[in-house]
Amino acid sequence: MRGYLLLGWVLAGLAAGGVLAFLGNPLAAWIWSAAAAPVALHVGLNVVRALIGGRLGVDVIALAAILGALALEEAAAAAVIALMVSGGEALEAWAEGRATRALTDLVARAPRRAARIQGEAIEEIDVSAIRPGDLLLVRPGDTVPTDGLLADALAVLDESMLTGESRPVEIPQGGALRSGAVNAGGAFRLRAGRDAASSSYAAILRLTQQAAAARAPLTRLADQWALGFVAFTAVFSLAAWALTGDPVRALSVLVVATPCPLILAAPVALVAGIGRAARRGIVVKGGGALERLARVRTVLFDKTGTLTPGQPRLAAEDADPRIGRDAALRLAAALAQGSTHPVSAALVAAAASRGIGLPVPEAVTEVAGGGVSGVVEGRRLLLGSEGFLRRSGVEPQAGFGINAQVATAAASVAWLAVDGQAAAAFVMADGVRPEAPRTIRQLRALGVRRIVMLTGDRVAAAAPIGRVLRLDEVRAGQEPADKIANVRAEAAKAPTAMVGDGVNDAPALAAADVGIAMGATGTAAASEAGDAVLLVDRVDRVPEAIAIAMRSRRIALQAIALGMGFSGLAMGAAAAGWLTPLAGAVVQEAIDVFAILYALTALRPGAGEVAPAAFPAGTGLAERLREHAGLRQLTSSLREAAEAVGTRPDILPALTALEQKLRQELLPHQDAEERTLFPEAAQRLGGRDPMAPLIRMHAEIEGLVDQLGMLLRIAARDHGGQALPELRRTLFALEALLSLHLVLEEGMLEGLSDDSMAA
Numbered sequence: 170m171r172g173y174l175l176l177g178w179v180l181a182g183l184a185a186g187g188v189l190a191f192l193g194n195p196l197a198a199w200i201w202s203a204a205a206a207p208v209a210l211h212v213g214l215n216v217v218r219a220l221i222g223g224r225l226g227v228d229v230i231a232l233a234a235i236l237g238a239l240a241l242e243e244a245a246a247a248a249v250i251a252l253m254v255s256g257g258e259a260l261e262a263w264a265e266g267r268a269t270r271a272l273t274d275l276v277a278r279a280p281r282r283a284a285r286i287q288g289e290a291i292e293e294i295d296v297s298a299i300r301p302g303d304l305l306l307v308r309p310g311d312t313v314p315t316d317g318l319l320a321d322a323l324a325v326l327d328e329s330m331l332t333g334e335s336r337p338v339e340i341p342q343g344g345a346l347r348s349g350a351v352n353a354g355g356a357f358r359l360r361a362g363r364d365a366a367s368s369s370y371a372a373i374l375r376l377t378q379q380a381a382a383a384r385a386p387l388t389r390l391a392d393q394w395a396l397g398f399v400a401f402t403a404v405f406s407l408a409a410w411a412l413t414g415d416p417v418r419a420l421s422v423l424v425v426a427t428p429c430p431l432i433l434a435a436p437v438a439l440v441a442g443i444g445r446a447a448r449r450g451i452v453v454k455g456g457g458a459l460e461r462l463a464r465v466r467t468v469l470f471d472k473t474g475t476l477t478p479g480q481p482r483l484a485a486e487d488a489d490p491r492i493g494r495d496a497a498l499r500l501a502a503a504l505a506q507g508s509t510h511p512v513s514a515a516l517v518a519a520a521a522s523r524g525i526g527l528p529v530p531e532a533v534t535e536v537a538g539g540g541v542s543g544v545v546e547g548r549r550l551l552l553g554s555e556g557f558l559r560r561s562g563v564e565p566q567a568g569f570g571i572n573a574q575v576a577t578a579a580a581s582v583a584w585l586a587v588d589g590q591a592a593a594a595f596v597m598a599d600g601v602r603p604e605a606p607r608t609i610r611q612l613r614a615l616g617v618r619r620i621v622m623l624t625g626d627r628v629a630a631a632a633p634i635g636r637v638l639r640l641d642e643v644r645a646g647q648e649p650a651d652k653i654a655n656v657r658a659e660a661a662k663a664p665t666a667m668v669g670d671g672v673n674d675a676p677a678l679a680a681a682d683v684g685i686a687m688g689a690t691g692t693a694a695a696s697e698a699g700d701a702v703l704l705v706d707r708v709d710r711v712p713e714a715i716a717i718a719m720r721s722r723r724i725a726l727q728a729i730a731l732g733m734g735f736s737g738l739a740m741g742a743a744a745a746g747w748l749t750p751l752a753g754a755v756v757q758e759a760i761d762v763f764a765i766l767y768a769l770t771a772l773r774p775g776a777g778e779v780a781p782a783a784f785p786a787g788t789g790l791a792e793r794l795r796e797h798a799g800l801r802q803l804t805s806s807l808r809e810a811a812e813a814v815g816t817r818p819d820i821l822p823a824l825t826a827l828e829q830k831l832r833q834e835l836l837p838h839q840d841a842e843e844r845t846l847f848p849e850a851a852q853r854l855g856g857r858d859p860m861a862p863l864i865r866m867h868a869e870i871e872g873l874v875d876q877l878g879m880l881l882r883i884a885a886r887d888h889g890g891q892a893l894p895e896l897r898r899t900l901f902a903l904e905a906l907l908s909l910h911l912v913l914e915e916g917m918l919e920g921l922s923d924d925s926m927a928a
Contacts, residue, residue, distance in 0.1 A: 176256055182204020208255050241417060241750075243417070280313070280314040282296065283315075305358065307356065312349060323357070326339075413746070418746060421743035421744075433764065438724045458683060465715055466663040468617050478602055482519070482598060483596070484598035502517045531545070540583075606916065612711070621659070665683075720771060724768060727767070793841065794915065797911055803835060814893055828881060839867045839870070854917070859917075862913070870906055876899050880892050
């Protein structure tokens with residue numbers, strides 16, 4: 170505010186003096202001197218404070234210029250120099266306000282009041298009074314005051330301020346709600362899970378305050394350069410005076426030498442980068458963190474919850490032939506309903522995807538970290554780890570065995586025992602995040618030379634992830650101390666970033682040059698230890714954060730170089746007598762404005778940032794990708810059917826049902842892709858007919874389905890006969906082609922829509 174008052178005072182003095190000068194009134198010089206005096210006092214106090222602090226501030230050049238102009242009776246020049254100084258401070262304040270708007274918006278939207286439901290009444294309370302278990306009413310347009318669970322059927326939330334995602338998010342009943350989101354639908358009730366001070370939004374605000382308070386090394390470097398510039402300016406101006414004998418030449422040099430571009434451009438550009446990152450759901454804790462992020466050349470990733478979703482899925486299964494796979498899954502998933510373990514949730518989800526109805530379990534008992542036991546339809550069941558079954562007197566692999574290599578490679582295997590006998594094994598896997606392959610490619614495009622995964626999992630479980638993502642190295646079996654040692658070893662070779670989400674990742678995040686925490690679903694410990702926090706649960710924000718940091722640092726250096734280059738040219742012109750003090754002050758003001766406005770371009774997205782436009786709603790990208798889960802189940806059914814050909818006398822009815830399923834699910838899916846999705850994708854990918862390979866594969870798949878139908882009709886007429894071998898080959902070919910097609914299609918489409926892939 171004081172800067173704006175000084176600016177107003179100087180502008181009024183310049184205008185009044187200009188009118189008097191036009192009228193020929195000698196008081197004009199006094200008015201201009203009066204306009205410059207408060208600015209000289211303000212700058213002088215800043216210089217004194219800097220000297221008390223043990224440093225020579227660059228404001229000394231501006232002070233010398235104003236005092237020199239007054240001493241040489243260049244009152245108009247003194248007033249313009251005062252305008253330059255006060256205008257520069259006001260411009261800096263405006264620029265930083267513009268650059269930090271995303272951060273200040275986060276703070277401004279912090280909820281202060283909440284509506285608590287007490288019986289039939291609703292009372293208004295301070296958010297500080299919220300306690301876990303309170304039932305809160307969130308009205309339309311209100312900010313969710315704390316974390317909790319939705320107590321109504323549906324909530325529609327705008328999380329754009331937190332995540333950068335523009336589309337509203339629909340949360341079903343019982344879903345988790347994060348504080349800071351805005352109610353974009355009807356009123357709903359929220360069961361508070363914690364008090365407001367412990368909420369995720371309160372943590373974001375603390376991170377934001379740290380980001381605003383930190384000072385960048387580049388800013389400190391600018392101070393050092395400015396100190397050298399003060400000495401150079403003094404020598405240059407005195408030399409101009411000594412060589413020409415004209416003190417006005419020295420004054421002109423001082424006027425154009427004020428290093429505003431040097432002291433203003435760097436912080437403005439870095440703060441603009443922090444603001445840009447905040448709009449994309451990335452909180453960077455200060456300019457120093459942003460600068461280090463721009464230099465990163467090695468990135469280390471945690472595995473679970475970072476490169477993988479941390480949510481296991483059923484990857485393979487084997488069962489006693491007397492029970493069968495579907496029946497075994499039905500029993501296991503029924504018992505799993507009584508457990509909250511992620512593996513139990515995966516089994517229930519797998520049964521639901523196959524349309525298997527589940528009975529209600531009885532007498533369910535869960536052993537933490539071991540397994541669960543209970544009764545389903547009168548049969549005593551055990552479901553859990555190999556050790557859990559053995560402790561219960563059951564040998565897991567007795568009588569049948571799942572492929573040993575598959576079981577070893579799996580993150581975990583859930584064994585099922587029925588009435589004291591091992592009956593089935595379910596291999597669980599934690600697949601790669603959909604956006605992870607694109608993340609790795611973008612990091613390499615940004616100049617990251619080495620990408621390593623650190624994980625506590627076994628080598629056999631971690632190696633496939635590294636192979637799929639084409640990582641430089643996978644280090645498995647890592648304890649927290651091992652991760653720290655690896656981070657330090659990599660940091661000794663090149664600037665290193667560590668990306669993680671768990672408590673065990675926090676020490677490694679703190680040890681890295683830059684720690685990047687997955688803050689949306691990660692732990693508070695990781696967020697506190699990280700230098701940057703991703704507020705959206707997407708690992709592709711990592712290369713985006715690095716791209717923003719690189720662009721901001723580059724713009725800061727360019728603004729400094731251009732501004733100081735122009736100032737250097739102006740100093741030469743002033744020393745040669747081509748610029749008067751008054752003209753020099755106007756030129757320097759223009760240079761200042763240019764440097765700061767150039768630094769503000771860091772607010773705009775750069776070419777290296779990943780912010781693709783969302784697909785139009787009618788293309789159905791998200792729906793088609795979600796359907797791939799069901800299509801993968803079809804590939805498993807094709808493989809099982811092919812293996813059963815020739816061994817089961819009743820296989821023909823099952824194959825006929827499978828053919829109908831292919832025609833009802835697979836072929837309409839392909840038709841919808843070609844009608845709406847592929848044309849839009851082709852425009853985004855560019856080139857000559859980029860979707861042609863996928864369309865050709867569609868045609869081949871359709872041909873194999875028709876061939877399957879023909880072979881089934883032939884087999885029905887001659888009761889199998891010679892058609893069975895060809896049926897078997899067709900089923901295997903269809904399974905292989907469909908599996909390959911799904912992988913290729915997802916690889917081509919994964920980078921086209923940031924919003925859709927998040928669905």
